[in-house]
Amino acid sequence: MEDARTAIANDWQSEEITCIAMNDHYVKDQNCPREFLMNKNNRVLDPTHLTSLPAAVRVGIRAALAYGHQFDTHFETVESAAPGTKFMKKVSIRTVRVAGFRFVVGWQHHMGKDVQYGSRSSGWWKLAEDLVTKKASAVSLPVSWIQEEEASKWQAELNGVFDQTEHLCRKEDLDAAILKALALQKSPVILCDPFLPECPVIGVNAAAQAMTGWGHVGRQEVASADVRLLAGAKPSERGGYHLTYGRYAEGEEEELQRLAVRAACANGRPCSVKFRKMFELPGDRPLSLWLQGVTVAYGVNKGPLGGGAHIWYLVGILSDAPVDAWEKEAPSSVAMASLKQALQEVLEAHDALPKPGDSQEAGEKDWHPYGGDVRLLSKLVWHCQP
Known part of the structure; x- marks a missing residue:
């Protein structure tokens, strides 16, 4: 289990998510240092900590994990994790199994409100998959992504959460x-x-x-x-x-x-x-x-x-x-x-x-x-x- 944490992020069962795949714009943002984002104790789902996830999405993710749901999703107009700053972002979240454990991986696509995140076949999806696979392979851990048909089962259930900025907070x-x-x-x-x-x-x-x-x-x-x-x-x-x-x-x-x-x-x-x-x-x-x-x-x-x-x-x-x-x-x-x-x-x-x-x-x-x-x-x- 520790190998899996090292390779990917924190255990999903602890209600923690770490953004492990980021675009260059976000990494280079001096107000959001890599150390802050990559810290495995970041606790993105903890409402008392600064987070790049809105409360609605954060609680929706927690509820989905609590009931064992796998899901993919996108959301926009997210506040920055940097203190005192706000940016428009496009964020994707996917579920992956690593060595039998489930993790949720989140990554940001672009800064700016006019850029679209694209479909599953776009380069952003592949970059994230390659990153996770590379990290897991480095410690000889098998990786399998949740398939679209499995993930879509719960997508409708979660749409009500992701569509409402303040919902569930x-x-x-x-x-x-x-x-x-x-x-x-x-x-x-x-x-x-x-x-x-x-x-x-x-x-x-x-x-x-x-x-x-x-x-x-x-x-x-x-x-x-x-x-x-x-x-x-x-x-x-x-x-x-x-x-x-x-x-x-x-x-x-x-x-x-x-x-x-x-x-x-x-x-x-x-x-x-x-x-x-x-x-x-x-x-x-x-x-x-x-x-x-x-x-x-x-x-x-x-x-x-x-x-x-x-x-x-x-x-x-x-x-x-x-x-x-x-x-x-x-x-x-x-x-x-x-x-x-x-x-x-x-x-x-x-x-x-x-x-x-x-x-x-x-x-x-x-x-x-x-x-x-x-x-x-x-x-x-x-x-x-x-």
Whole structure:
């Protein structure tokens, strides 16, 4: 896998894309040094970093990767990655398999608004293919490009994203607002995103960091933090807790809970889940974890999230008390009430999002003035476990 990363770019599963094929105009732009563009930690899909991808395309790519889609696409009028500068560009994105792993390769064709990127048979496509093949061959890795008929399967699904400059960008704002609310909580809480592969932990507040030893966890660290809710992960040498380690035998309560969460995420159904004990390394104390699903918005119009789709998260309370976190006498029961109030205030106070509304699907006229992809509920819907 490291050879593949060296040959091409970052692993697609970490939601990172690096522009590895660039035209001379872009490379020679002094405001966009090669070191910035070629850095494998560039994290083009991370909205907190400067990027040559518009938010709509970035989130569309993330959603496509999350559901295992392969695709080719083009988009135009993209802001430059250089601080304080803007250029008109033509960008292409293609999916390639290298040594069995899938990567997304992006490259820029020309500066200037009047130049067309051309068809698949044009020189730009061949230049990119030759570059990737050369890099992979240098380390003896096989390469196969996603065929046009395979890629076109999902093109129609993604057109709604690429055709709307602002489409889907507000889901990221919603993430940020909820993470901010969690950070203010005194009790140890975590946030998981079921719209990303394996429902990873995308936020841990200071109290949870102190209890678990995870350190800071955010979208940037999801791929390396080893705190995915559903995937099987090996214990880390640096210690700390793992939601994913397979310590439960098939048929045990916690394993059944894990499978229930996996099914719920796959089918888009919010849920609640309880883990009586998380995996602990020698010397660590056992923790109980109380996760509750909460719907905060509905998707609107077209796009990977879908019109009317539930926009929901799993928020969790950690407890090291002898009593399980979800019991009435547990201190965490008070913490959950505080957390629910904090998240409700997000809907009432976060003015960067579309105005609160009812549960009906919003039309284009409702979301377009705000440039958003979600319509907030006026009240949170919590999905409590029976």
